[in-house]
Amino acid sequence: MKNILVVAAHPDDEILGLGGTIKKHVDDGDLVDCIILGEGMTSRGKNRKEVEQSSVDKLHNDTMKSAKIIGFRNVYFSKFPDNRFDSIDLLDIVKDIERHIEKIKPDIIYTHHYGDLNIDHKKTFDAVITACRPARDYCVKEIYCFETPSSTEWNLKYGTDTFKPNIFVDVKDTLKDKLDAMACYETELEEYPHPRSLEALKIIASRWGTVVGRKYVEAFELIRKVD
Incomplete structure (x- = not known):
């Protein structure tokens, strides 16, 4: 059994990027907690x-409904201002x-890619x-x-900041759970061909599957591993 921590910037990122993988961890007996740093929603007004x-409360309620499907043990909301992490001291x-790491003592952390378009993802x-x-x-x-679909692929830079996955997780048995969890996010879900649509998420998993000869896959870039 391992302790795992997901550190996400916004509500729904924890599902978009790795919902199938987390459900797989939970099914294997691992304990998974999640920190959502940003409050969500509040960047949509002037x-x-x-x-x-x-509206923010509803979004957080949707998060908790989604978390039950995936099997997160706890979800913590830090409530930093949405899409304004660059206005906060790092x-x-x-x-x-650090406060959550000290409490949870995770063996593994999943977080955003350093090359994402979204500033909150980079700061995370x-x-x-x-x-x-x-x-x-x-x-x-x-x-x-x-x-993170609708962020990672929209940064059209070339070079060292691009997403370079080298870990591929077969999520054939947990993709439905991911899609069911994402469906809880009524205010975040979009219509296809938007990347945050259920159809697009299935296509993305299928696309990564073709890279490694599997039906549905979630892809990750390993930053550090110490045996």
């Missing part, structure tokens, strides 16, 4: 106050993550790597980046 708190995000990666400094008696032995 300012944060334009978005009603009831140290504040780091300390929030930076904060995770900082919080997981391999100093003294550190617990985190493996760190993986996941792909």
Whole structure:
């Protein structure tokens, strides 16, 4: 049994990137917790106050419904301002993550890719790597980046910041759970061909499957592993 922590920037990222993989961990007996750093929703108005708190509360309720399907043990909401992580001192995000690491003591962390288009995703990666400094008696032995549809593929840069998966997880048996969990997110789900549609998520899993000869796959980039 392993302790696993998912560090996501927004509600639904924890499903979009790795819902099938997490369900597989849970089915194998691992304990999985999730931190969602951002409050979600509030970047959709001209300012944060334009978005009603009831809308944010509904989004978080959708998160908890989704979490039950996947099997997260706990979901923690840090409630940093949505799509405004660049307005916060990185140290504040780091300390929030460190607090959870000290409590959960995860063996494995999954988080966003450093090359994502979304600024919150980039800052999340930076904060995770900082919080997981391999100093003294550190617990985190493996760190993986996941792909976030509607962010990772929309950064059209070339070179070292592109998503370069080298770990592929067969999610044939858990893809339905991922799609059911994503369907809970009524305000985040889009119509095909948007990447956050159920049809697109199935196509993305199928596409990665063709890379390694499997039907449905979620792809990850290994950042660090210590045996």
